[in-house]
Amino acid sequence: MKILFVVPRFHTNLSAALSGLLAAGIDARVVSSRTELIEDHTVIEPVVVPKGKQSLTFLKALLKDISPDAVVLRNTGSLSWRIHLLARLEHIPVIGYQLRPVNKPRSIARLALETLWSGLPVWRFSPVMGLKRDGNRQDRYSRYLPLPVYQSTPGVARKTGPNGPLRILCVAKIAQPRKRHLLLLDALERLKDETDFRLTLIGADTQQVSGFSDQYLEKLTDRLLNGPLKSKITLLTNVPPNQMAEHYLNHHICVLPADREPLGISPLEAMAFGTVPLTSTGTGSSGTIEMAGDDMVFQAGNVDDLHARLAAFASDRQHLETLGQQVQEFAQKNLAPKRFAEDLLQFIMDFKNR
Template sequence: MVLSASHSRLAGAKVLFVANRFHTNLFFATRALLNAGADVRVFAERTAPGAEDHRHLTPESFELPDDAQRFTQAIHAFAPDVCFVRASCGLASAAFAAGRFGRHPMFIYNQRPMSWTLPWEKAISRRLRGLTTRRVTPVRGTRTDRPDDPRSVYLPWPVGPYGPASPDPVRFEQSPLEILCVGKLAQPRKNQDRLIDALGRLADPASVRLTLVGSSDLLKKVGHTDHLRQLEDRAAAGAGGIPVRVHTDVPFAGMRAFYESHHLCILPSNEEPLGSAPVEAMVYGTVPVIERSCGSAGYLTDGVDGYRIDINDPDAIVGLVTRLAKDRTLLARMSAAARKTAETELSETRFLDRVTALLETP
């Protein structure tokens, strides 16, 4: 990460994140801010030290209603210069109340596209109660027929190398084509089964190898043990000629090895609000292939630094995978472009630029 003179504004600045948990997309954001000299805190509903990486910052957890007073006091005591509050977080209402009438500069954080606007009745209600209507979102959106919301700021969470960067981690001459899919393994909406079905239509299924990585948690009652068991059974049975490996509950620190050893990272989920794994993989030259309805699809220039796919069009997926399996020159070019995007537009340095601009905006 490269610090510039403009980042001096961040030295000593107090930055607070209020979130459901210490998601992986906060790892690089908080690391960048800490390296710039900011005082950074994360207040979360829950923490999972085994699944989350707390090596440079340990989040503070609060459970409402029992911790309501302690939570409000903690915000006032920290007195953030800027606070990003995850709208879907159970702590959100209490956090916004603590910042009423500009006491603490706050931004709503959600994962809706830049064109989304707060419904007028909610906007008026929030203003009357002294609550912020300013918003940050990491989702640019892919539609060009709608104007951006003037109260919203585009703030993609950064990505970076986990440890020293490798000069050329992906070996493009190796065969078969290594495909990675990261997503909760007990949630059918992640569509790992549909990706397997699509790859099963390849003329030469053995030309690819698929690795499934994800949590086995049954969070929010949307997980199904049957889905995980079916994926494991299909992998054991050979999945129609496609070699499939399943790895459950890999810690964040272990993901680098998967990113570096795969050519593609495919996100087949429908309507994923963001989808961070393919973006994290770009740092290592892994080519992102993202379902077009996902938030992170807007980070890509289709066919330049990655690909947008339609999970409902398996023939197009087969065509893309076949082309990349055969044309390793194209694969190498796409890899270099993906890495360049990660090192520029999605870098920690660029993230600091954006946060500095927020601090300097009244």
């Protein structure tokens, strides 16, 4: 079977998903409308079709050349609209991929807007479950398919334990304000007199990143270099994806304090290595993390809540170790690339047979 993914760009969070499909014997392809330096093309090299080349003639030839059995479509403007049209004309099944929570049903007006204006299919999957507090109503045309993450190699030991400083990791683009690094620093400044800890910040700082802010980067850099936590912080920029496993294994907690974050894959990646995630209600991954256990989601923008969660973890390191084992088991069962491949194929079959 051959599946074509059409996306704005080849985001890192798709790497494990495509790896799982390839391992299952599925010929997965990617077409994107742009590319960024931070992308990882070791699994698949996407075909980049920028705006100036998205003619129907060109895309028809491209679709014929790839000849997919199914198309997974994310909103990419004219590119997704035209590929959807061409695929339908060729009777190729097309399903959507969005980051809207599945427990937030779309209205008829929204469905019409997505279909007629954006050219998106009605049926879609989303890796965003939504939070329990938002209710358990489900979009009838949506299915929850969490994006998978690379799993820890069997037998590889973690580098942390119940003794020594609490090791905290934050993986988030350094110059993107919505990542809310400053909120984390505020919480840790309160924590510094209560427990010993170390913070590692990892993130891309390239100006090509969407939402790049010179002003935010300058403010964050000043806090890191001159603030009261400067002796406790290590900043690493542009770390290759294949080096992230070592960092997850070396930390007790992976914090993502972001708000208005469509997904946020780093806490999910951390879980696969036994690192406890701590994310805000403003991230798309919070619903999945909430399913994995309690006390790992804090109120977005609330420094008191973030500090309280960190302090609780610091005060009971044995519980933290137990929780790490729990989330790793959850990731092995629910976030494995093989599981994603099976679930996506089932969704495509169900869509065909609806």
